[in-house]
Amino acid sequence: MNQDTENFEQLRRLLALKRHEQPPPGYFKHFSSQVILRIERGERGTLIDRLLWEAPWLQRIWAALETKPILAGVCGAAVCGLLVTGVICSDRADVSTVALVPATETESTPMALANMSVADHPLLAKPVLLEPSSTNPITPAQTDESLLGDIGKLRAQPASFSFLGGN
Amino acid sequence: MVMTEPASRKVSKPPDEPAAAPATAPVPVEEMDLVKRARRGDLAAYDELVRRYQERIYATVYHMTANHEDANDLAQESFIKAFQALRSFKGGSSFYTWVYRIAVNKTINFLKQRKNRAQMSLDDLDFNAEHDPDLVALISEKTPRREVNLAELQEKLNAAMQKLSEPHRLVVTLHDVQGLSHEEIAKIMDCNIGTVRSRLFYARQQLQAYLSDYLK
Numbered sequence: 001m002n003q004d005t006e007n008f009e010q011l012r013r014l015l016a017l018k019r020h021e022q023p024p025p026g027y028f029k030h031f032s033s034q035v036i037l038r039i040e041r042g043e044r045g046t047l048i049d050r051l052l053w054e055a056p057w058l059q060r061i062w063a064a065l066e067t068k069p070i071l072a073g074v075c076g077a078a079v080c081g082l083l084v085t086g087v088i089c090s091d092r093a094d095v096s097t098v099a100l101v102p103a104t105e106t107e108s109t110p111m112a113l114a115n116m117s118v119a120d121h122p123l124l125a126k127p128v129l130l131e132p133s134s135t136n137p138i139t140p141a142q143t144d145e146s147l148l149g150d151i152g153k154l155r156a157q158p159a160s161f162s163f164l165g166g167n
Numbered sequence: 168m169v170m171t172e173p174a175s176r177k178v179s180k181p182p183d184e185p186a187a188a189p190a191t192a193p194v195p196v197e198e199m200d201l202v203k204r205a206r207r208g209d210l211a212a213y214d215e216l217v218r219r220y221q222e223r224i225y226a227t228v229y230h231m232t233a234n235h236e237d238a239n240d241l242a243q244e245s246f247i248k249a250f251q252a253l254r255s256f257k258g259g260s261s262f263y264t265w266v267y268r269i270a271v272n273k274t275i276n277f278l279k280q281r282k283n284r285a286q287m288s289l290d291d292l293d294f295n296a297e298h299d300p301d302l303v304a305l306i307s308e309k310t311p312r313r314e315v316n317l318a319e320l321q322e323k324l325n326a327a328m329q330k331l332s333e334p335h336r337l338v339v340t341l342h343d344v345q346g347l348s349h350e351e352i353a354k355i356m357d358c359n360i361g362t363v364r365s366r367l368f369y370a371r372q373q374l375q376a377y378l379s380d381y382l383k
Contacts, residue, residue, distance in 0.1 A: 008371045010382045011343075011371055011374055011375050014320070014378065014381065015344055016299060017292070017317070017320060017321055018321075018344045020292045020293045020295060020299065021230075021290040021292060021293075022290050022292070022293045023225065023229070023235060023238075023239075024290075028221055028225075031221045031225070032217040034243060035217050035221075035243050035247060036210050036213065036214050038243065038247055039210065039247055063276055066276060067280060
């Protein structure tokens with residue numbers, strides 16, 4: 001070790017030069033006040049900053065993402081993939097609720113569906129409105145009187161056409 | 168405010184150890200009081216803490232980046248980050264070591280991002296540089312570097328430092344420039360002393376090779 005020390009003595013003397021590198025005069029007079037000013041201005045830390053400090057593993061992940069663009073890209077792609085998968089899954093869930101229609105009707109051909117009247121279709125059929133009477137205290141809360149209401153329902157019908165008469 | 172002189176400065180050191188090792192000094196009693204007050208949001212107390220360590224933190228970041236503007240930003244941000252994280256400071260190490268660690272981590276992350284746009288913006292040498300006995304001895308010796316002026320030497324030295332990897336540059340900065348002990352560097356870098364020693368040896372070898380024209 002002593003030999004190493006002697007070997008590096010010249011280098012250490014040269015490195016001493018760096019101790020003489022000094023910032024502009026008066027720089028340190030204002031340094032602490034600038035720090036305090038920045039703290040007062042609201043850099044006391046966001047929730048994310050605090051979280052990063054409370055959880056060192058999160059800090060390490062964040063640092064890795066900051067320094068490795070490829071890793072950040074892969075993570076971004078993974079998040080996007082998850083999002084798309086989520087959207088697709090939610091769409092499928094909607095389809096499955098439609099599939100709750102009785103099997104005999106879901107399996108019917110488009111021709112049969114087209115021949116079916118709007119009132120017969122299980123999804124489009126209006127609820128049976130109970131007539132108010134002296135023995136039935138329950139009255140419908142509201143009735144769909146709007147002309148546009150039916151149009152809206154008709155739009156939900158699967159498109160299917162049949163030309164009964166033909167050419 | 169009483170500033171206690173670090174005890175390590177009075178102890179004679181082996182040749183390999185630098186003259187000053189401020190981080191190994193016993194923690195002044197009032198430092199913990201300042202930390203407690205700052206933790207409660209007392210900015211005057213934190214201002215005092217910043218004043219105590221601003222020069223050393225700035226110098227470390229500056230020697231790592233070789234750029235005054237970057238060093239200014241990083242040193243300030245390190246102190247701001249330290250203030251934000253004061254609640255997580257358990258007092259296991261000195262506040263100084265803890266702030267140092269924040270500054271070092273911040274600087275290394277910054278350098279990894281900056282990799283391809285390293286641009287030096289060096290601080291001026293102070294007046295004493297021309298009278299430093301080590302430097303006078305170095306320049307007055309009859310070697311090819313005798314015609315090199317201090318400013319040139321400074322630039323070459325910084326360029327050589329920038330060629331080192333961040334961990335190696337950090338060890339040289341902390342030990343040979345800042346004067347910290349191996350133990351303290353190990354604490355700051357979160358590694359063992361053997362690693363510090365081997366990194367220091369390798370870094371010096373590299374520097375010697377880069378600066379062979381200016382060394383015997």
